[in-house]
Amino acid sequence: MxxxxxxxxxxxxxxxxxxxxxxxxxxxxxxxxxxxxxxxxxxxFEGDQWGANYWQALTEARYLSSLIDTLLLSVSVTLVTLAISVVCGLFLARNEFAGKSLLVSLLTFPLAFPGVVIGFLVIMLGGRQGLSAELGLMLDGTRWTFAYSIAGLFVGYVYFSIPRVLLTVIAAAEKLDYQLEEAARSFGASRYRIFRDVILTGLKPALLASGAICFATSMGAFGTAFALATDINVLPMTIYTEFTLGANIAMAAALSILLGLITWLVLFLARMLSGADASPAA
Amino acid sequence: MKLDQQGVSIRLENCSKTFADGNRALQPLDLEIRAGETLVLLGPSGCGKTTTLRMIAGLEFPDAGGRILFGDEDVTRLPIEKRQVGMVFQSYALFPNMSVAQNVAYGLKVQKCAKAEIRQRVDEMLQMMELSHLAERKIDQLSGGQRQRVALARAIITNPRVLLLDEPLTALDAILRDRLRADIDRLLRSLGITAIYVTHDQEEAMALGDRIVVMDHGRVAQIGTPKQIYFQPQSDFVADFIGQINAFEGEVRNQWMTLPGGRLHCPHLADGEARVYCRPEDIELVDMDSVDAHLQGVVEQTQFVGDRNRLWLAGIMPRQVLVESSGRVEFAPGQRVGIRVRSEKMIALEPREPIRSESVREVSPC
Incomplete structure (x- = not known):
């Protein structure tokens, strides 16, 4: 047999x-x-007391705030990226115009850059010598800078997250059944209602999957944060500092494990949710 | 169950459709659909039947000058959202994230009916469509036939003014199609709703339509009851498209048409070149030595389909002649047979229809 x-x-x-x-x-x-x-x-787990590093990571303000900041940043980057990509992706999937493929390749350009280069780009835009600083000098005599704050990180992260999500959304939007929308319209459904009931539900598996990837990448991004040398310590930066400057290897290891666990959990949840969506239990 | 709102009559006036790429999908069309009638739009792909349906639905709009009326109301510029139509799509277009009951309830929910009323009407509808036991199922757990019934239930629960069906049976296998065709027919009759049904299947059109509109290349080829379309086709196209048909062409002199395989008695035709049609089931097979065997041919091919034999005869016309006989009689290829066509069973096209030149060439081999 x-x-x-x-x-x-x-x-x-x-x-x-x-x-x-x-x-x-x-x-x-x-x-x-x-x-x-x-x-x-x-x-x-090395140290005086069993699990003391984890306890410290979750209680000491320095580590906890790094953890929370990174989480908040990643969540907001993910949400904003999803919103932008849904609008963009639907438009690109449904409209044909001259230069469309050029536009798509431009939008996916950030994929080619490492995080450090993205950091440079943000400095060019929002740094002390950047475009927005020049504009600020011209308008009210102060340099408008945001590159070194959490806003700079946010802009950089959204910039490199968009291509990953956008390509997935375009592919999913092209597969949406147009007749579902026509069926909903025949009942007099409003555009918002159709967007919610038909389009968003149709895109849901793609959004969950690409959103999870986007979140994981943001949680672990290092190059951009490093280049910007921000006043915000995202978790990968904290790990780096503990490891190289503080030589606190045990703490760095505990933080790494925490970072890995959180990211893995989110990926796992996303896979479960999209899996449950695609094939409901018989 | 009768719908609260009876169907409306629909009128299309001078409706043509040119798409953005300049392709004219529909020539100016006038069409009247009576209230409560089932009208079938029939034709090969690209004939404009789906475009016509989508214009009635409000998914496409006619070119300038066209008008669409529901009863006395001019709906020409109203989009589908405001037309109160029910639609059944070829792919069913059921919402995959919702259960059967949620799909059926969707229209009522969008129209903001009270919760209790929705539940009651959905229950009634599921019962009527024999779907009650599937109410909580997801769409991907249903068979094709069940999906079809859900799509119908979802479309009619909102009491639409007209029900529009776009090839709803095409995706199903033959046996299921026959059964569902009967179900749909019964449903449409009992609802008394105005229904427009698009199909490329002429059997389906015959079975369901009160009237059939045969379309070809964006034009109406013929409008009539199934019997009119079948027995009195007004053009080559309709005669060929609906069922199978034999054409006899030749010179008529003194009521007899001369053909390669003998002669055909045509008392209703004047002298000159002429052509008549005859359905295979209307041709009689007769003994070779009978006086009625005016035409004689050789069996070239036979096909046994249970209730009847289908015989293709050579030697009567340049093209084979298709004849049907009882399934119990044996015929073998090479056998010579005689046939007779009674004049009252012949279909003569209206004289305004010109004889196609290529067919004439077949007759006269010069």
Whole structure:
């Protein structure tokens, strides 16, 4: 009898061969992921008292505020990016015009930049010598700067998050069944109602998936924050500082684990929600 | 169940449709649909039937000069939201995130009916459509036929002024299609609603329509009852498109048309070039030695379809002649048979219809 991969049983020699094929990926993930992670976990519990680092991370103002700021920043970046991308994506999916493909490729341009370059771009715009500073000097004699505050981070993060979400939204919007909207219209549904009941529900799986990715990227983004050297300490920056300047490796490990856990949890929830949406329990 | 609001009559006046790319999908069209009538728009793809339906729905608007009236109300410029129409789409367009009951309730919810009333009317509708046991199911857990019934229920629960059905059975398999066709027919009769039904399937059109509008290349080819369309087609196109038909063409002299396989008695035709049509089931097979065997041919191909045999005969006309006989009689390819066509079963086209030149060429081999 033959069994496929989806079957429940594999014959002895087959499973041996399969194991052999899986070996490279097992070695790589063990060497570069599982082992360091285990080590990280062990380090994070080092110290006078068991779990003291975590307790400190969640109670001491310095760490807690870094954690909360990063969370708030990532959530707001995700929401704003989703809103912009839905509007943009729907427009791009439904309208044909000259230069459309050029526009789409421009909008997806940030994908090509590392975070540091995005940080530079934000400084060019909102830094002390930036465009908005020049404009401020001209208008009311003060330099308008926002690059080094949380606003600068926000702008940079939204900028590099848009392409990831936008491409997914365009693809999903092109697959929306136009007749659903016509059916809703036949009952006299308003445009808002159609947007809520038909379009947004149709885009929901795509929004959940790309929103989760956007959130995870924002939580872990380092280059932009580093380039901007902001007065806000996002969590990756705090980890970096603890590790290199404070040499507080145990604390850095605990914060890393926390960052990983939160991000993983959000990705997991998003997958569960979109999975539940796509195939309801029979 | 009768709807609270009886269907309206609909009138299209001089409605043409040119799309943005300059393509004229519909030539100026005048159409009158009686209140409570089921009108079928029938034709091959690209004939303008769907465009006509979408104009009545308010999803497309006619070119300048066209008018659409629901009863006495001019709805030409009203969008679909304000026309109170019910629509059933080819893909059903059911809301995938909602249950069966929520789908059926949607129209009432949008129209802000009271909660209790919605529940009662949805219950009644589900019961009438035999969907009660599926009320809580999601759409992707339904079969094609069930989805079809949900789509119908959703469209009629709001008491629309007209029900518009766009090829609603095309996505289903043949057996289901037959059964649902009967269901839809019964439903439309019992509701007494004005219904416009688009299809490319002539059997479906015959079974459902009070009247059929046969369309071709953006024009109306013929409007009539199914029987008129079938037995008195007014053009080559209609005769060919509806069912199967044989054409006999030749020179008529003294009531007899001369054909390659013999002669055909045409007492109703004057002398000269002429053409008559005849349905396969109206041609009689007769013994070769009978005096009635005016036309003789050779069986070229046979097909047994249960209740009847279909025989393709060569030698009578340049093109094969299709004849049907009882399924119990055996015929073999190569066998010679005689046929007779009674003049009262012949379909003669209106004289204004010119004979197509390419058909004439087939007759005279020079």
């Amino acid at each position: 033959k069994y496929t991969l989806s079957g429940r049983w594999l014959r002895g020699e087959q499973s041996a061969r399969l194991l052999l094929l899986l070996l490279p990926v097992l070695i790589i993930s063990a060497a570069f992921f599982l082992l360091p992670l285990a080590r990280l976990l062990v380090i994070s």
